[in-house]
Amino acid sequence: MGEWLIGECMVNQLTNYSVNQLTRMRLKFAVVVFPGSNCDHDAHYVTETILGQESRLIWHKESSLGDVDVVILPGGFSYGDYLRCGALARFSPIMKDVVRFAENGGLILGICNGFQILVEAGLLPGVLLRNSSLKFACKYVRVRVENAKTPFTSCCKRGDVLEIPIAHGDGNYFTDPVTLKRLEENRQIVFRYCERDGRITERANPNGSLSNIAGVINEGGNVLGMMPHPERASDPVLGHTDGRRIFDSIVESFILARSTSSSGHQSQLVRKEGVGV
Amino acid sequence: MFHSKILVTLRRSILDPQGKAVEHGVHSLGFVSVKNVRIGKYVEMDVDVTTKGEAEKITREVSEKLLANPVMEDFTFTVEEVSS
Numbered sequence: 316m317g318e319w320l321i322g323e324c325m326v327n328q329l330t331n332y333s334v335n336q337l338t339r340m341r342l343k344f345a346v347v348v349f350p351g352s353n354c355d356h357d358a359h360y361v362t363e364t365i366l367g368q369e370s371r372l373i374w375h376k377e378s379s380l381g382d383v384d385v386v387i388l389p390g391g392f393s394y395g396d397y398l399r400c401g402a403l404a405r406f407s408p409i410m411k412d413v414v415r416f417a418e419n420g421g422l423i424l425g426i427c428n429g430f431q432i433l434v435e436a437g438l439l440p441g442v443l444l445r446n447s448s449l450k451f452a453c454k455y456v457r458v459r460v461e462n463a464k465t466p467f468t469s470c471c472k473r474g475d476v477l478e479i480p481i482a483h484g485d486g487n488y489f490t491d492p493v494t495l496k497r498l499e500e501n502r503q504i505v506f507r508y509c510e511r512d513g514r515i516t517e518r519a520n521p522n523g524s525l526s527n528i529a530g531v532i533n534e535g536g537n538v539l540g541m542m543p544h545p546e547r548a549s550d551p552v553l554g555h556t557d558g559r560r561i562f563d564s565i566v567e568s569f570i571l572a573r574s575t576s577s578s579g580h581q582s583q584l585v586r587k588e589g590v591g592v
Numbered sequence: 593m594f595h596s597k598i599l600v601t602l603r604r605s606i607l608d609p610q611g612k613a614v615e616h617g618v619h620s621l622g623f624v625s626v627k628n629v630r631i632g633k634y635v636e637m638d639v640d641v642t643t644k645g646e647a648e649k650i651t652r653e654v655s656e657k658l659l660a661n662p663v664m665e666d667f668t669f670t671v672e673e674v675s676s
Contacts, residue, residue: 397610398617398631406620 344370345383354390357546375407385422388429400485401431423538430540441490447523451484458506458529466568467539470560477557479543486542488524506530593676594639594647598669600660601632
């Protein structure tokens with residue numbers, strides 16, 4: 316399993332330009348394109364144009380991810396949501412390499428349908444049921460950061476409230492009580508739907524998710540699935556940029572990991588095992 | 593009280609892209625002997641009437657008028673008496 320080094324957010328203090336100067340290289344993002352993906356280009360645009368990193372779209376028929384740092388499974392309706400949302404995407408040829416990448420500790424972000432694919436592929440626990448309202452929910456929601464010690468949330472503080480849109484019909488997170496307890500104990504619940512002031516209420520829950528869960532991470536701390544769409548709240552032109560903090564966190568985590576391995580400045584960093592901190 | 597179990601299936605002549613996609617998935621798992629995967633719907637419901645004949649009549653009507661579209665689907669059902 317991967318081990319990630321997390322510390323205070325650097326990206327807020329540095330421009331992307333200087334961050335890139337610091338590392339002298341750019342992160343390589345791969346956005347997997349399934350038949351029916353429809354947020355693939357948004358994720359590609361944010362990672363390449365907004366973040367200024369390298370980003371590649373990879374067709375699901377490819378057998379290898381190639382040389383890549385971060386994999387994004389984007390939103391959409393892979394395989395037309397046949398059988399169950401995300402159920403068939405796991406048979407796409409690229410998924411063998413995605414599973415291998417996850418097992419080797421590679422960072423994977425699954426957004427919306429990408430989250431559904433990750434649970435169906437067994438990379439994350441739980442399932443996503445039909446929204447309790449039985450309606451497709453498409454609106455801005457607020458989520459509270461429950462664990463800021465992940466490579467996806469290191470630019471946030473625990474308790475921060477992010478405003479990010481959702482757009483799904485099946486986002487009602489469910490799991491058995493034993494698994495829920497384990498998720499709580501391991502701090503694997505990364506986001507919960509909340510009110511503006513961070514309170515976790517029934518009213519703030521847009522889809523009936525168990526315990527208001529909006530996003531969970533695996534035990535290794537390298538695979539995150541979330542229903543809200545951070546890529547739709549990253550370009551200032553769209554009005555909200557809270558989603559960018561998730562992408563900034565990913566970039567920051569790599570910078571820290573690399574600066575440690577090159578300069579050995581361990582003192583600034585919190586050494587972390589799994590996600591349980 | 594009667595309990596009805598209704599199975600709605602696509603007619604043979606109707607193409608089932610969902611079944612085809614699932615069949616590919618089954619083959620990916622290594623079960624290459626599996627063929628002609630077709631996907632239908634299973635519905636259960638209680639019918640609160642006194643005779644089995646009445647329950648069957650209602651189940652058939654509900655199936656014809658709502659649960660199945662006769663243009664593309666067939667249906668079969670069973671009706672059992674249950675304690676109410």
